[in-house]
Amino acid sequence: MAPGRFWRCCLRGAGWVPVLFITFVVAWSYYAYVVELCVFTLSGNGENGKAVVYLVAFHLFFVMFVWSYWMTIFTSPASPSKEFYLSNSEREHYEKEFSQERQQEILRRTAKDLPIYTTSGSRTIRYCERCQLIKPDRAHHCSACDICILKMDHHCPWVNNCVGFSNYKFFLLFLLYSLLYCLFVATTVLQYFIKFWTLCRRKSTQSCPKNELTDTRAKFHVLFLFFVSTMFFISVLSLFSYHCWLVGKNRTTIVKIGDKSLAMKRNTGYFQYFQVLAQINPFLSNHLVNQKTDCWIVNLNGQRMDLKKVLSDQVYKNMD
Ligand code: ZN
Ligand code: ZN
Numbered sequence: 001m002a003p004g005r006f007w008r009c010c011l012r013g014a015g016w017v018p019v020l021f022i023t024f025v026v027a028w029s030y031y032a033y034v035v036e037l038c039v040f041t042l043s044g045n046g047e048n049g050k051a052v053v054y055l056v057a058f059h060l061f062f063v064m065f066v067w068s069y070w071m072t073i074f075t076s077p078a079s080p081s082k083e084f085y086l087s088n089s090e091r092e093h094y095e096k097e098f099s100q101e102r103q104q105e106i107l108r109r110t111a112k113d114l115p116i117y118t119t120s121g122s123r124t125i126r127y128c129e130r131c132q133l134i135k136p137d138r139a140h141h142c143s144a145c146d147i148c149i150l151k152m153d154h155h156c157p158w159v160n161n162c163v164g165f166s167n168y169k170f171f172l173l174f175l176l177y178s179l180l181y182c183l184f185v186a187t188t189v190l191q192y193f194i195k196f197w198t199l200c201r202r203k204s205t206q207s208c209p210k211n212e213l214t215d216t217r218a219k220f221h222v223l224f225l226f227f228v229s230t231m232f233f234i235s236v237l238s239l240f241s242y243h244c245w246l247v248g249k250n251r252t253t254i255v256k257i258g259d260k261s262l263a264m265k266r267n268t269g270y271f272q273y274f275q276v277l278a279q280i281n282p283f284l285s286n287h288l289v290n291q292k293t294d295c296w297i298v299n300l301n302g303q304r305m306d307l308k309k310v311l312s313d314q315v316y317k318n319m320d
Contacts, residue, residue, distance in 0.1 A: 015144070015160045019073065022158060025232075026066070029225060033058055033185060036221040041192060044215075054188055065181040068174040072159045075167035077142070078150045085133045086110060100124075107134060140254055154253040172247075175240040182233035186226060193226040 034055065042051035086094060090110055097103045107125040111134050118137045119125060126135040131148045135141075140152040142162050151165035163171045196219045246252060 015157070018157045019160050022069070025228065026069075029185065029228065030062065032221040032225045033189075036218045037189065037192065037225070040215065040218045041222065057184065058188075061177070061181045061184050065174075065177040068170055068177045069159070071170040072156075072163070072167050072174045073161055075161070075170055077145060077147070077152075077162040077164050078166035079131075079147050080133055080136050080139055080150060084114065084136055085131075091132055110134060138252065151252065152254055172240075172243060175236055175243060178236050179233060179240055182229045182236065185229040186233055189222060189226045189229065192222050196222055 038051045038055050038058075042048070042054065086106075090106060094103055094106050097106065104124055107127055111125050114134060114136075116125075116134065116137060126139075127133070128135055128141045128148050130141055130146070133148060135148060136150060138151045139148050141148045142152060142155050144155045145162050149162045149164040151168070153163040153168060153171070155162050156171070159171070159174070161167065199219075
């Protein structure tokens with residue numbers, strides 16, 4: 001095997017390490033909650049009714065969380081459709097040209113009929129040398145995936161996938177469901193956490209009553225479960241709030257309004273920006289967050305002038 005290929009395989013394998021870490025933490029939290037808390041602690045204390053209610057609610061949160069995580073990982077990132085690629089003759093022509101201006105001429109000719117409204121900061125047509133295509137608005141090349149991704153937000157190591165047009169709704173839901181999962185676990189574990197915690201403190205000063213919950217293993221799992229769920233809740237909350245803010249402000253992690261990369265190429269003095277309309281449906285359906293991209297014409301002072309319907313299906317047609 002060539003060293004370059006071997007290195008790429010190693011990098012690809014290493015990309016799954018954060019996913020395996022999350023899977024391990026989730027599997028452990030399942031064991032700790034179901035076995036140690038509900039079966040040993042609650043049933044052991046004769047609280048069978050409470051254990052059943054906790055188990056049913058826990059599985060609801062767990063299934064939604066795992067489903068959204070799975071969908072974020074395994075939804076392939078969407079690439080630009082074939083009309084954004086240069087034809088063979090155009091590509092040959094482009095490669096033979098050494099002058100950047102002539103190359104831009106070729107790109108401009110090809111991009112004439114494409115629904116493209118933004119240019120690079122230097123007002124040139126955005127072209128990916130690696131994929132040999134004209135980049136649609138908000139598409140970026142991901143060096144980890146080695147392809148251009150439509151409406152790329154970022155490459156997320158925790159899902160080992162690019163977050164973009166095809167899976168942004170799953171990513172948002174993954175953040176939301178992990179928040180709910182952590183919140184549910186932390187609040188239901190809290191009273192047992194306090195009980196065990198005070199028991200631990202009492203144990204250090206006097207002998208522990210025998211009929212109390214004294215199983216050291218269950219205690220360790222419940223205490224640790226509270227710490228881990230609270231820690232994840234706080235970190236995911238900041239990430240989820242940040243992404244809600246991005247959606248509300250019509251931004252992605254990569255492209256921000258006012259960036260030179262959004263400078264309008266056809267009307268000097270104006271550029272356009274995009275509004276992501278995210279509609280969150282609390283029920284488990286195929287389209288929990290509908291993504292729709294509208295486009296406003298904005299003057300350079302940032303004042304919105306006119307709404308122009310350049311919907312994502314026009315930009316991203318032939319996606320499915
Ligand atoms: Zn590319
Ligand atoms: Zn990527």
